[in-house]
Amino acid sequence: MDILVQSASHNEPLNFEVTENHVPTVETPSLPLIANLIFTCTRLSGTQERTKIFKYVTLVLTFVTYVSFHLSRKVVGIVTPVLTNGSQNGELPWGPFGQDKEDSEIAALDASFLFAYAFGMFFSGHLAERTDLRYFLSTGMLLSCLFTAMFGLARFIDIHDLGYFIMVQILNGFAQSSGWPSVVPILGHWFGYGQRGFIMGIWNSHLFVGNILGSIIAGIWVDTNWGWSFMVPAAILGATGVLVFLTVVPYPEMVGCTDPNHETDPEELPAAVNFNVSGYRDEDRGNQIGGSQEALTEMNTGDSSFTGTDWSMPEQDQQRSQILKPAISVKDAFLIPGVVEFSMCLFFNKLVAYSFLYWLPNFIKIKSPNLTSQEAAYISTFFDFGGLFGGILLGYISDRLKERSLVTAISIIIALPFMLLYNYFGCHLIPGIFLLFFTGLTVTGPYALITTAITADLGTHEVLRSNSRALSTVSAIIDGTGSLGAAVGVIVCFELEYNQVFYALVASNSIALLFLTRLLVKSFQRHRDLMNSYRESEES
Template sequence: MTGHVSTAVNEDTCLSREQQLWRIKILVSTYFGYAGFYLVRKVFTICKSTLAAPVEEGGYGMGFEAVANIWTAYLVAYMLGMFISSFIGRKWGPRVLLLGGLGLSMVCNIVFGFANSYTTFLVFMFFNGLVQAAGWPGTVGAVSEWLRKNERGTIMGFWSTNYVVGNIVVKNLGGFLLATCSINYGGYMGVRYSFLGCTLLAFAIWWLLFFWQRNKPQDLGLAPIVDLEQKADRSVTASLAERVTFRQYLDLLLNPVVPLMGCCYFCVKFLRYALDSWLPTFLDLQGMDIGRAAYYSAIFDYAGLAGAIVAGVALDRLFKGRWERVCLLMGLGTVAGYLAVARFGANPYALAFTYGLVGFMLYGPDTLLCGAGSVIVAGERNAVAVAGIVNGMGSIGPIVQEQIIGRLMGGRDPLQAVRLSNLLGLSISVFFVIFMAFIAWQVVRLRKRQG
């Protein structure tokens, strides 16, 4: 293990030209790097219909139940992989996660491009989930030692829109290849070209990471940018050594604040994935036609992007790095949004806009808990581990919500089912506020103790 060396830095000094240039490279490469992870993650979701369709209709003949099992395997592996990635990233650095995770995920997608059987898809999708989990902890860890305290929230607020770009690119490129090649050569070839085409673009992004990403300025012979010794805003005491033992990692994992952040993120991901998966259906059942439902459901996402950016700016300008206060305030806003949903639930158009309020309030904590908050709570060097642990616990949410809401929707009057689902969302948002209030209380106690 590398011993601890003093890393005190004056963060008020100006960056050198080389530091500024490399910081731009780091932000650009990690922004597109995480988008690249989406290119080898989301193709499966746009190919579901073809994979499930009967062979005589040009599909793979798997059926929707088998397709659902494959994606469930991915979600479970992704959750488990987060804990593995958080340890690997803390021990060997974010670069190992980014290049290794994206590289192995590309291999899985090449296999998907030539696979025909359910078993092959199931096995390699599970493996793909494990290596895909390297993406977010790796990217957060990769920027943590390049951003100073007074700018971290604002920059990461904009930077955290990377997954939206990835989603847009994979839907457009993958969808174009799927549609065009299916028409010209049949459904089989459409799926193959969709997987392989997106993998080819991800391969180009892998090289961008290879040349432009470094874990910290010192790896390039530059002076450090951030003060690793600064402890004023930290709620968790953890090793600042470049590499840690498994025991030191467990100390971080078992610190009460970090699991509480994971519980908060479980609530956030439960709500976000529930609305991402079910909102068009809710609006359709409320009387809006399916085309308009798909269109109006996007209000949730666009409002969420604005909320993520506003939360980052507010963290720096108004709350001076007090991430837990921003999350608590926006958590209360999420509760207010769900109360508005319950109040205006009879009108599908009003419902769409009130869900926009929920999205605005929800995406702020979403980006802070696994972004700037993960950096602040235990320091820049531990950001990769905290982000992985928090995301790992949070990733249980998407698995659970699909099953719970699916059961609520089954065998009931549609309007009653939507109402029950909204009440569930309100309950989860209240739990989120309770968890965040407890974290805020813990942080206040720790700061008073530290003087």
């Protein structure tokens, strides 16, 4: 059967109408206010120029979105030393986390958020594929704003009930789980395959920018009134949520922009031409899946089981727009080669990364008792500065080498001695800062690469027939599994002795490496075959 889309005027957002019997008419979601204003201002611009503008807007907006998410998450780790031990500037230990309590209360606080986030991720990935991503994302952000503020409110209205804090953390975890399965597919709809690692490496610096800003902002009030350490990040998160609701455009087709994985510019075609739903004429269909096939097949994740384009599927399924693509099941997502390995790798790698995120300020304060909580918070940012540089560097290297799994493995190996060295020399200021930077680079670099570039590559694998909507489910599975590891890591950190913690983190990173074994073997085999082919061509 033929599924056709009447081409839209170049001066109006595209509306998709399926003119097939028994197939309902599907309209694209309405444009938000600010996006409509941007579209109106670019009506006279060419499609390429308008696409570039909306790409920049989408990249910046999603970046700011996750900066605000991580900014709010960092606060608990910064406030922990004051909750348990008070401060030198008048803040007293806060029940139920006072000096007479065990660290298990703090561990329960952190773990409740992370377990809720992890389990919520699986449900959010399922829901995100079936709802308007703009509404889904902005609602989650506004709810997270509310729950973050509720934690800080306890300081002002004198709440000391552990159950209250755990309830707030659980609700906040579920709310924040809406973010990743929404943001990753939005980026997948707007950006192509060629330099995914480098682009995603830069974009994923939101993790470290958010952590750094969270440390600085929360540190301003942590020693005097920690309630404001939550209230201000909550306000930033809420304002960003409103901006997302008014601006974000999930699909390029909504504003008449070109799909980044397609070569054809709609403005080069007559306005009366009937397009298929993916934006291609029938004669262009051979290049439809994945845009540049060469670029896509080169961007491997360590598994070449599926290469080339499979045209055995029905023609109408090949021609559907991303807006009309059916959502995939969790089972189908797990069957994509590499999903299980990278999910388990991230479980143990994120265990390490988030252990530093939540536990590091407390560790620095214990190792250097003369420091204030604010100073410990600022020193902990060097771990995030290292991660910021590492995420971009590994993304760039993986693009140049066309290898994700190999770059990830090398970074994990290098991280092992740095963690041990920091355990022994971290109490000294200058050597500690140096080691903290390189520990952050090698620990969180692989985490950044897995959660962005690798997730996106897997989600746009040929086996999914160019269905980038599958990014919601794939990203939810990988990051959700990693978040379970993060929750376990927080419990481990607060239950073990400090020296034992670092040995546990080294063991966790080593296990993460083991889950890349099959993909690494395939990478080496592929490079061996390429070398053999090169030698044969030289000899001939």
